[in-house]
Amino acid sequence: MASYTTYILYILLSYIGITSTLFLLSHFLRVPVFGFYARCLSSYLTLLICATYGVFASLALRPIGYHRISQYTTGRAFKHLMRLTTGVTFEIADPEHLSTRPAVFIANHQTELDVLLLGTIFPPYCSVTAKSSLKRIPFLGWFMALSGTVFIDRANRATAMAAFENAAEEMRRERQSVFIFPEGTRSYGDRPELLPFKKGAFHLAVKAGVPVVPCVVANYSPVLSVRRRVFRGGKIAVKGEFLIFVFAVVVVEVMQAVFDGRWADENRG
Numbered sequence: 001m002a003s004y005t006t007y008i009l010y011i012l013l014s015y016i017g018i019t020s021t022l023f024l025l026s027h028f029l030r031v032p033v034f035g036f037y038a039r040c041l042s043s044y045l046t047l048l049i050c051a052t053y054g055v056f057a058s059l060a061l062r063p064i065g066y067h068r069i070s071q072y073t074t075g076r077a078f079k080h081l082m083r084l085t086t087g088v089t090f091e092i093a094d095p096e097h098l099s100t101r102p103a104v105f106i107a108n109h110q111t112e113l114d115v116l117l118l119g120t121i122f123p124p125y126c127s128v129t130a131k132s133s134l135k136r137i138p139f140l141g142w143f144m145a146l147s148g149t150v151f152i153d154r155a156n157r158a159t160a161m162a163a164f165e166n167a168a169e170e171m172r173r174e175r176q177s178v179f180i181f182p183e184g185t186r187s188y189g190d191r192p193e194l195l196p197f198k199k200g201a202f203h204l205a206v207k208a209g210v211p212v213v214p215c216v217v218a219n220y221s222p223v224l225s226v227r228r229r230v231f232r233g234g235k236i237a238v239k240g241e242f243l244i245f246v247f248a249v250v251v252v253e254v255m256q257a258v259f260d261g262r263w264a265d266e267n268r269g
Contacts, residue, residue, distance in 0.1 A: 015045065036231040042085040047115065047140065050078040054143035062146070068125050068176055070147040075119035082116050087233025088223055090120040098123045100213050102177045104205040107215040108194055109181035113224050117217060118179065126177040127167075129200075150178060152200070164200060168207035178204060190221040190228070 019041040026035035054074035061067045083089050092098070098105075098121060105126065107117065118128060128144075132151040135141040144151075150167045153159045170176050180201040187195050205212045224231050 015041065019045070032232075033229045036229045039086045039088075039231040039233070043082065043112070046078065046081050046085050050074055050081060051139040051143045053077055055139060055146060058143060058146035067146070068127070068148060068174065070143075071127060071149075072122055072124045074143065074147070075122040077119075079116065079119035082119070086231075088113070088116060089235050090117060091235065092121060095121075097213050100177075100211060101125060102171045102175045102208065102210045104201050104208070104210060104212045105177060105179040105215060106182050106201050106212060107179075108217050109183040109186050110217065110220050111186055111188055111224055111226055113220055114181065114186070121215060122179065123177065125175065126179055128179045129167075129181075148176075154184075160200070164204050164207065168204055171204075171208040171210055177210075180204070188226050189219065190225055192219045 019038055022034045022038035022041070025031065026038055051074075054070060054077075057073055058067055058070040061070050061073075079090075101123070102125075105121075105123075107114070107121075122128075127148045127150055129150040129152055130144060132153040134149075135145055135151060150163055152163055167178055171178065182197040182201045183195040184198045185195065187193055202212065221228075221230075222232075223234060
């Protein structure tokens, strides 16, 4: 047992040592790629720490009936720790719309930094959706499973639809919100752009009878560009000092009319 603990401690200290060295090289040599890898390593370690915290938080909150806020509390821990380890922060405009409950929250999907976005804007009593393969990742997958993540098997339409049916029922029963990236995959773009939306988020809103709250996020490239191997600390400036703009709620009845075909009939000619 002692040798196992020593081995883990050795790996952790080596990891921290490599990360610190890369930060120093980036600072003194002014080579952006060193900062990119330093902040990537810092982010992964921060994610591991917060996922481990999330496992214990979920286990502690479940017996007292508060497990539905475990993603919220873990997200906030990740937000504050990432500010210390990477220097990256998000600011929110019109945050009052985030208190809408229940709702389907959607946002544009850009890079792995979206996890920090969730940590910043994730409201209480909200669950994220994720591909089912994430369940197999130690600590992160355990936390997601314990905290009520809606796992979607993209290769199996029947199980995916069943997952949305169960999520819609829980949203109505528990007033639980859901956060979805409707593009389904990250864009990794260095300029503002959107990939085609998948229908799942809007079908879920219709089935649950809840509004959609779109969260429009500015392009990350001034802070993180995976293609250019750039990862800097600081705020992402957009239209002043704000990054995230949460717009007014989309009325579910309009979407229902679109899905039913009534929209075209009622607005023809």
